[in-house]
Amino acid sequence: MAIELKMPALSPTMEEGTLARWLKVEGDTIEPGDIIAEIETDKATMEFEAIDDGVLSKILVAEGTENVAVGTVIAHMEGEGAEEGPTPAPTPAPAAAPASKPTPMPTASAPAPVVRANDPAIPEGTSFTPTTVREALRDGMAEEMRADPRVFVMGEEVAEYEGAYKVTQGLLDEFGPKRVIDTPITEYGFAGIGSGAAMGGLRPIVEFMTFNFAMQAIDHVINSAAKTNYMSGGQMRCPIVFRGPNGAASRVGAQHSQNYGPWYASVPGLIVIAPFDASDAKGLMKAAIRSEDPVVFLENELVYGRTFDVPDLDDHILPIGKARIMREGKDATIVSYSIGVGLALEAAETLAAEGIDAEVIDLRTLRPLDKEAVLKSLAKTNRLVIAEEGWPTCSIASEITSICMEEGFDDLDAPVTRVCNEDVPLPYADNLEKLALIDAPRIVEAVKKVCYV
């Protein structure tokens, strides 16, 4: 009986990969520990190791094949010896989930209703390049590094490893070790060194491998970076960008899954940016680096690999502090940011099929918050739901609710409603994690509720 070798999941968020190279040919004898193939993900090239012995009988997916879904049978192996037990799982064992886990890419399929009232007009005839959010962030940094020699990147694994999530891919090659600095695992220390370098006239980009680890460094983000300009009466600035993935990833447990947007957004003296798509990621990263103020730039691991059109402009820079209408609608407003925007757009599609025309607003910047955009939309639709991948208590959703109460009360035809994560530390189990996190159906339900249908 043949053993099926399946495309392995090599990271918590991997859904597909490229079968870069077979290191064995049909007929080869294989022993446990042999490297059978090389698998390329958007983050790295990994080796696929055998855990059984036998003979490679049939290769089903040729080398060079892209977008091979996790779980796809890529080869057959004839087991040697007597034991021909159940199908073994490749290392590291992926979830036995079906290969076709759909990745929603709402903006890609939407009929381009994207309105960018606040953004500089994109000249007619501009071409667009499909770009992942990961690449867009890197491109934004690289362009600013080319333009300004004061800009440098520091953080754990940013240089030789090219980023734990490959956001700094290629930067070391282009800019060298002086400007792309690997730090030890020492968040408090390098956040302080980064802040001090900014005070001393440089333009640091400090990468936190994830914002969960930035809690060790939050003192410098808040006490050193955010307050210096004020405390010095405008004499001493701290133009720094703290960036990295924020929010839940995929089954990495409570300590690695938290949205710090509301934490940082509560601090005067900070700019807090949390983009969704690749175009905004690039345009706002460039703006963040050029800002004279300290910026917390919250990315999302689950969005890194998504592809969106980015305009081919020499200097695609976007305004900080301005929301973006992602989808125009007249019946209800869904306000969101970061990964929640994708869910909101998905919900809007579902609602449209049911005759409810929802407007989707991406806040993009959490501080300063574009409350005019929120209130303007509320005045139009009279109903508002906030979708936030984060806890409900003292959240951005709470803040938007408060703004609507204080300044939009007369426009409200229904209570402002929050759709947030459950108020619990994020669990590990697949089913519990799904229960804890926001999703499109919950947003749909909330919008229907405020529409009284």
Added chain:
Amino acid sequence: MAKKPAAKPASRAKKAAKPALSAPSDDTDFILHSLQEEFEKKKRFAASDEQMLEFYKQMLLIRRFEEKAGQLYGLGLIGGFCHLYIGQEAVAIGLQSALDGDRDSVITGYRDHGHMLAYGIDPKVIMAELTGREAGISKGKGGSMHMFSTEHKFYGGHGIVGAQVALGGGLALAHQYNEDGGLCLAYFGDGAANQGQVYETFNMAALWNLPIVFVVEDNQYAMGTASSRSSAETRFHRRGTAFRIPGMEVNGMDVLEVRAAAEVAFKHVREGKGPVLMECNTYRYRGHSMSDPAKYRTREEVQEQREQHDPIERLKKALMEGGHDEADLKTIDKDIRKVVTEAADFSESSPEPNPNELYTDVLVGEY
């Protein structure tokens, strides 16, 4: 002894911008006491008469300024926290007199009045900051603990114990990055010496060969806790050993000794040999802050320090031995008292900040 640090040529400074050309761990002959030996060779700075007089004036200005600040605090003109530098004057003057003002930077904690005065910054704007007035150097928005003068490359004035050490590491990184030949002088106390980020910074400073002198102003008490009750190793200059940072132990009550130590440390750093950890043993006569009754030590202990080790009296004696008479020195004191009184008057009569200032300087940009 093929790679003894002292044998490295000065040209290494140029290479310093590229970290990890040779890792610190490659140096198998690291000697903690290499600089102490150098320092012991000539422990006191051979100051000219003019220099001694200048040190005397500067230390006395700090002393009289701080005494006045204490009075103003008692009158309710200064609020919040106010940490006086009385007793520690020789540290700031000895070190900062050896700096290259055009390129070197300084950063410290919240006991920062003395370090600012050491730059010759107008006492008026410092005192006006203490009283929270518009004319204060931070427009009255920083207060005693948060004063800065970027013009002098003085970067504050930081209230979180130990944070200035990591920030100082960043200033040193900027010196190295810009290849400007400058160094950063980062002060912290024996209390801050137990903060984790200090060691995170030591590690990176040594790893990257940053131009920084770490100075522990050991005034023997972390607020109310004697260093022996808080620190397993109270000889703080040893604490760089784990990071291959050479240590120096200096009598911080003798300005000429501090200055001599500064010369050795700065030379080492400027030659591109990486950071130095200097322990200056000193003593504060007043409480940790104005609200501290200092019941954790005896009056006799304070008295002994004042009578036997006072840095200003020590220098005064040396000046008199060098031919200055008491009357001359009295005149200097009188002039300084006048300057301080004027600063106090200015700080009292200056207006409070305009209410509009509440909303300025939160962000630099408009969004």
